Amino acid sequence: MDSYSLLYSSSQRTGLLSGFQRLRSQRKMCDVVLEAGGVSFPCHRALLASSSEYFWALFGETTSERLASSISLPALTSQGLDTILDFLYSSWLSVSPSTLPAVLEAARYLQVEPAVSICERFITDGLSAENCCCYANLAEHHALSDALEAANQTIAMEMGTLLRESRDDLLSLNIQSLMAILDADEIPGVQEVDLIRLALDWLNENGPLPLLKSNLLLSRLRFGLVAPSDLTKLSLAHRAMATPLIRSQLTRAMEYHRLGSTQPIRQTRQSTLRASPNRVLLVGGGSSPDWPEQQILAFDPRSRKFSSLSSSLPLRLRNHCVCSVGGFLFVIGGEEVKEGDEDGKKSVTMATSNQVWRYDPRFDRWEKVESMLEMRTQFTCCVVEEVIYAIGGQHTLPDTNAHTSLASVEFYDMATGAWRRGAAMPRPLCGHASTVLDNCIYVSGGLPSNHSSIHGSNHGDNPDEHRESSRDVLFWDTKGRVWERRASMSIARFGHRLATVHGHIYALLGRYEPFCDIEQYDSQSDHWTRLRPLLIGSFNYGMVSMPCGNLLVFGGRRWSDGQEVIVRSVLEYDTKKDRWREICQLPRPLTGTECTLLPLPD
Template sequence: MSYFLAFCKSHHGSVFTQYQILRSYGHLCDVSLVVDGHEFPAHKSLLACSSDYFRAMFKDYTRESKASVIHLKVITATGLQNILDFIYTSWLSLSMNTLEDTLEAATYLQVMDAIPLCSKYVINNCDLENCCFCANIALKYYLLDAFVEIEKYINQHLWELLQEDIQETELLELNAKTMIRLMQSDDIPKVTEQCLMDLLLKWLKYDRTRLLHAKVLFENVRFGLLSLETLRKLYTQTAVPLTPSIKSLIIKAINYHSFPSKQPILQDKYSTQRNQKGWILLVGGTANGELVENVLGFDVYSHKWRMVTNLKMKVQHHCTCVIGNFLYVLGGETPENPENNLSSTCMSPTNIVYRFDPRFSQWMQVSGMLEKRAQFSCCVVDNQIFAIGGRGDRMTLHSTVEVYDISRDTWTKSKELPFKIHGQASAVHNNILYISGGKFDGQGNSCKDVHSYNKLLGQWRKQASMTIARYGHQMATVNDAIFTFLGIYEPFSDIEKYDPLNNQWTRLRPMTFDRFCYGLVVVEQTVLLLGGKKWQDSQEVATHNIVGYDSENDCWEEICSLAFPFCGLKCDVLQLSDSNENEENQVEQFTQIK
């Protein structure tokens, strides 16, 4: 005997259709659900199949199983109508006006298949006008996926919500959990800490019961990013009670602002910007034959540019470094004639040091170096800046080394070099400072020498020499190796790597073209060379391409091109927040830099 099993895809759909027809005519309906005076005829069998609530209600032993009319008091007529339509048709009608009624009915009646549809609707229809309402609904009815997505939306669009009074009113209705997550977030674009603080105070005052959350909310305010005036007003206000621990954080921030020169070594969570991203800063040098005043930021991943700030002085042959995400610009040559025409302007070395704070976009002049220096090198060891050698007034060369103590804002002499030198490069590996190449006093030729300085021992030591004499070149530390790149007037384009452990140099893959007076910066494992000059038809010609050296695979790659020739610049990576971004533009808009 054989058997045949067949399946009809349309049968279950037709059954639902017939049930809906029966309901519409009131045929065979054995129960009426009454809500707010509205009566809804239905079939117990289908209700029991679709809802755990009705399945339990219509057990043989319950009173409701025999009743023909059942009054439901918790849900609304709108919510029940939508859920009944879903039970009979599998279609759920939703709008923002009926969303909460529908969710309330689905949850109370335990029609669980309807809840994911509501969650998906919330995610797909969240916008500026309803995102706060959606967050509250998602939290109230445990729509976890929707809650996560809406929190992301609010974080990314908070700056727009704060621009409109109507939307700000919606923000004041926001639930406590979302507000706490908002204050804990590191990703809130285009919103200053001052705006966040203003919102927080309004939100707490809007409903006094929220003061229970004040402590955890204030613990996530970045007080170091608020002005002194704001901090003092916050400390003395009485509308929102502050715990002793929160007052202690405010006092700490006030002290932080009271000693501005120390700020780079006092950085912590409370003074770090939200939504930071690393930008390569191009500082000083020349473009189109003129000294550059603008400091530009370059995002190597998106190839976008932005205007960051203006230098306090036009400069070349200077040094830069970063400590605690503050940019220092040291020494160099500045024009005596402000007209900035290099062909007719006398350039003088300086000892001036400026520091740039990207959080407030402010420059501050710190204590100047003891010597005027140009074509020197600088390094950071244990949060101290070392300024080494270089050229002073009337072309005199320095053997001196001086150290900047951030905590005291003072420069002091360190162990001198055994020779006078300028045009050397420097790098740091395991807190040991290395210098290479350059030109000695009275000698016109570049040298191959390498020296190291151990701060703990306080002595300079000669190391294995490079294989190539270099001057005006650059060094970079990547992992456990130090790389040297091209200098001025080198006959070849070779680069080499130094192994500090074995005191040994190795030649690597050369560049395909010569390059000097470029900017250099390390991003992850790649060394980027920006702009510079090259030889063309026996003349120095400025270039405007950016090339990258992959230190792991020993290979070169052209990244992109500048829209203008740029040389003599210095580069560093600085974490910038888009809340203080003045403008972000494509590189073509910077062709007229002055």
Template sequence: MSYFLSYCKAHCTAVLTQYQTLRSEGFLCDILLKVKENEFPAHKSLLACSSDYFRALFKSYTQESKASVIHLQVVSPTGLQHILDFIYTSLLPLSFESLEDTLEAASYLQVTDAIGLCNQYLVNNLALENCCFSANVARKFYLPDALVATEKYIVNNLWKLLDLDLAGLLELNFRSLLVVVESPDLPMVKETHLLNLVLLWLKQDKSRLAYASSLLEHIRYGLIPVEELRKTYTQSEVPLSAGIKCLIIKAINYHTSVFKQPVLQDKSTTLRNQKTRIILLGGGMASEGFITDVVAFDVYNHKWRVLTQVQDRVQNHSVCVVGNFLYVLGGEIESGAPSDPKTEKTLSVTNKVHRYDPRFNTWTQIMGMLEKRCQFSCCVLGEDVFAIGGRGEDGSLHSSVEVYSIRRDRWTKARELPCKIHGHASAICKNTIYISGGKYTDRDSTSKDLYSLSSLEGPWMKQAPMSIARFGHQMATIREAIFTFLGLYEPFSEIERYDPGLNQWTRLRPLIYDRFCYGLAVVEETALLIGGKKWQNSREVPTQDVVGYDIDNDGWEEICKAPLPWCGLQCAVLQLSELADEQDSESQQKRPPHC
């Protein structure tokens, strides 16, 4: 005998609809729920099907199983009304005004589907005006999805909340506030404002003082100006534990050890919400002269913004990065008013060294090099900055090498090069310095030579030469190999890779056209060439192209266009954090008052 099962979608809805009718008529209601003076007639069978609480309550072995009236002490009339409406209709009325009552009833009565709807309601309706309340509700009733969503929303929008809902932030529960101050991804909030928020939150209620150390230990004191640190240490209305005072003293010592700062980096001096940016500085445009702006390039979104201005209008300089500080060394600096075309501009070779701190967007002039240099190279080995070769003020070339000790703030002489040289390039690979190419004093032709230095005391060792002589070129280390890119007047636009282990060069895919006087940076193992010049119709022509070299595919890709036809620039990679005052002026922002 054969048979089949047929399913009627309408039947379930019809049964629930009939239960609604029975409830409205008061027909066959076999239980009365009472909350204070409010009475709610209902059907045991439907309650037991929808609520684990009622299912257990109506078991035959309980006293309540025979009772006709049940008094509910925990839930509110509004909350119970909403949950009963949901049980009978599958529709749950939700609003922020009654949400806690509804969740209280749903949690107590163990109506899990209603709890799920409340959780989703919080996630779907997050806004600046309710996110702090939502976080408190999600934490109170343990709604995991809503809790993650609300705390992430608060972290991402704290810079707005400081203006628009400071009162809400001050009512935030401890655990959610802890998530905020622990977050490494907190965007556009100055650490001073975060500290003031925590101090205000602690002052709201004496019982909160027990959480003071747990919150304050996550403040990054190295990102707070020293004047604010001293004020907090001496004048805070919130009692500070010995541990927190030690953190503040450590940060004050960091600020007073100005020259050592790049080698004193830790979590407390690391910017939150760090984004990798390529920094462009120095050089200029053929038509308008030197460029004073320092520009940050977001290679992921192809966005450019002015970060600061150079201390001197400069070309043929060198740059390097230590501890997320940018050093600008030497070069030819321009004198004369840049805005006055009548003023004669002169170039002079300098030994100046300036250091840029992205934490405070400030420049510091540090100890100058022993010799004035341009068309030289610099590189970083450990905690030391090397300045190698180059051209001096009177046009004479250097064979000298000098080393800047960051901890000692001092330049000292190092092992000299085998010959005087300028226009060369350098790179670090496996703790060894390599320099290539350039021009010597006694030769007019460009060099193919490669030298290495593996220790301060050791000699410069000659290695396998490049296959192409280069001058004014650049080098970069990627995956423990050295890549050499184009220099001035190279007819075939070819690049090479050097394997230090094999002491061997390999030619790679050339660029489509030649390029020189460009900026070079490496981001995620992609070498990017920015701006520069090329030959076109027997003339030097500036280019705004940004091209990237993919080492896996040995191929070139055009990334985007630079905002200016920029040449003679130098590039470096820094980790930057956007601040709210880049979006709005400081005068428009209201911040927590100082504590």
């Protein structure tokens, strides 16, 4: 058998379409005329049938139209048909926002799927606050699922602007889109009460709807995010709010507001903020270690920008602890710093606190909850299964400036709103760190026993005290009664941090550690491994573990040319690559801050 080559010419395909286009423009060899909107379009039956499922069926052997010389298409506009015919003859589709509805209608009617796909991409790429509602209705009408999803997301993100400037567009939205938007977990800058009013206005504009549909729409609203006084007014605002299903949701929302201390552990979708991914809260700290600020900074990991929380800390604190449970921020213990006046001279006083404050970002509200059983500073806290544990630390002895260290552990029972005793550590400890792995608590380092000469944030500033820091690691299964020892760290640490990432524990930085060592603990082998050190270390910094597994370190203090310097750097540690880098800078130097993740309304 002779060999042969199979060669392809792209110009032949282009030339074929160009030839048909030339014949069409010259009205030569056309064997059918299409009519729409009073305009006639001479065409070639073979090209139409090969390019469109509609025409393939229309010109089939058994249809009456197969031999017709003229075919009327009353469902289409002349503009839409002309554009689609140009596409079939040239592969170029001319479309603009004003012509899109007619072109898409013609493409869908004539089953020209490539043109439909181009229109869908045009919608998706061109979405804005000005057109998202119109495009959502268009995408829903023509079953363009990707464009519909993109349009709904744009409406949710632009809702604040739309409510102010284009409310009529929202009221003309199709119900599928409105339900999808009210299901969204992120609607920036919009209060839930405004969404409820929008839904009720939409029902007035588009109703009456069957009971099932109105229930489906209203049940997507989060009544737990509305203040009780507004809930009472809204319950009387529309007859759709009086259905048994919606009445029951309103009742549950009112009950949620009466839960008190149990709110964080009784969260449902109805009371969950429509918020962007968690922000990092930087609570307390300041440009001076002796005068902390009450302002709270919020860091957005996506934009790497800082903003200030509208509410400030109720107290001026240092050496406190923070954590989040159920979308609430808890600020626990520490030293309350006050400005005094003795004999006409201004002075700063500090007193160890056992106070606990809870911040609710839903209503931008602080509330003082049950105080700890003991006053604590230089302690650590962690959360296990929505229970807050406060571990060790120091408190000030009455009528003295001396501190005594604590071995005690207590936990906050939110079901009763009370603190209870937990298993005490084997010995008193302060300046230690803690983390949670597999619902068990690990505590490392710190200064053991009592050190009555140690004061405030200067605790550990004496290099001689480094020799007394501990390498020990303690382990506690909170269901048990005793603490157990685990493999010690490779170096003694004080004022450091622990973090759990992907099943491993990381010990970071501290005070007076050589080469700023980082080490990783494997609980399976009970072994610590040294990692790449941070060449220029710091202490008194804030740290948080991100969902991706990276660790962020905010500010702190370091020594430079024999002087203590407060820094503005924000460092990121990639635990997978064992790599440090600076990702941005704080708005101002900051030391002594405590960090946690919390969803915030935009």
